[in-house]
Amino acid sequence: MIYPPVAMDIACWALFACALDLLLGFTGLLSFGHAAFWGGGAYVAGLVAVHSGLPFPVAVLAGAAFAAVLAVPIGYLSVRLRGIYFAMVTLAFAQMVYFLVNQWRDLTGGENGLQGVPRELFGLDLSDSFVYYYVALPLVLAGFVAVWRIVRSPFGRVLMSIRDNTARAQALGYPVDRYKLLAFVLSACLSGLAGGLFAIGHGFASLESVYWTTSGQAVMMVVLGGIGTLWGGVLGAALVVELNDYLVTAGFEGIGIVTGTIFVLIVLVFRRGIWGTARHLLETRSGGRGASPGDRPPGGAPDGSPAPTEGVGSPV
Known part of the structure; x- marks a missing residue:
């Protein structure tokens, strides 16, 4: 049985992972800076809920809108880069957001985080996690x-x-950088939506939500489920959140060791991720019928194996 708070966490992280997969699996851009949008959405949603008393959906949508606006300048300066350069630039911007949130203590609470975030919805009692879910x-x-x-x-x-x-898309006349920027903004907006729901559900927004490890955890969920499979992120989020909850409940302190080991084993055994490998086996048995282009792994290799994200290791 999954308790409502854990189920809500799974839902929020799953949406975050799908939003990141939109950028990683379907655009070929690996971002380590999405914690800025998840955490930014969380803090803005919390601030709106605390200071305005508006219904929580309005606060959450405000967080998503803030994440989208924040993504415009970050994406504009980042999408012209490729591979590891893009990843490092997004990480640098995320760390700038982390520093700002940490230093602006009067607004964000600094290391203590933003506490006492209410759940308001036209007088309904949402104190019960089951109802809020x-x-x-x-x-x-x-x-x-x-x-x-x-x-x-x-x-x-x-x-x-x-x-x-990319070269062929440019030759066909598509404004590649503009498409990448729009994908970046949409991914950030959905990440902010997930972060806002997470903050409202827990009643606080913590400094950890804008730290780079949050981005790394989302990337791990996508890889576990399968890059470019979309719904693989849902499976990856469910596995990671459930495992973390089980280990915390059992009083085990070395959570990172366990999750890291499982991550390495799955990557070595299931090169396409759990969801991607299972789907590939089903497609192989059915002769490859029923798979649409959007369901195929990145790269479109003849054997169905995923290709690396765009330009990894290539120059700017």
Whole structure:
């Protein structure tokens, strides 16, 4: 049985992982700076809820809007880079956000975080985590639908063409940098939505939410489930959150050792991730029928193996 607070955590992290996979798996850009959007959405949603008394969906949407606005200058300065250079620049921007949140103590609470975030919704009693889960679930589902619709749209097809062959996409006349920037902003907006729901659910926004390890954990969830599979991030989030909850409940302190070991083993055994490997086996048995282009792993290799993200290790 999964308790409502854990189920809500899984839903929020799953949306965060899907938002990151939109950038990593379908655009070919590895970001280590998405903690800025998850955490930024969390803090803004918390501040709006604390100081305005508006219903929590309004606060959460305000956090998502802030994440999207924040992503515009960061993305504009980052999307022209490729591979490890893009990853490091996004990480640098995220650390700047972390420093700002830590130093602006009068607003954010600094190391103590933003505490006492209320759950307001037209007088309803949302103190029960079970009630909050079902009230907040439509927002999470709306985020999943948005990601699915983006991937299945013509815009998503262009993103996949940029991921697989940037030069060819440019030759066809597509403004590659503009598409990358829009994908970056959409991914950030959905990450901010997930972060806002997470902060409202826990009643506080912590400094850890904007730290770089949060980005790393989201990347790990995507890799575990399968890059470019979209729903693999949901499976990866469920596994990581459930494992962390079990270890914490058991009083085990070396959580990083266990999760790291499992991550290495899964990457070595399942090169496409758990979801990607299972789907590949089913497609192989069925002769490859029923797979749409958006469901294939990055790179489109003949054997179905995933290709590295765009330009990894290549010059700027």
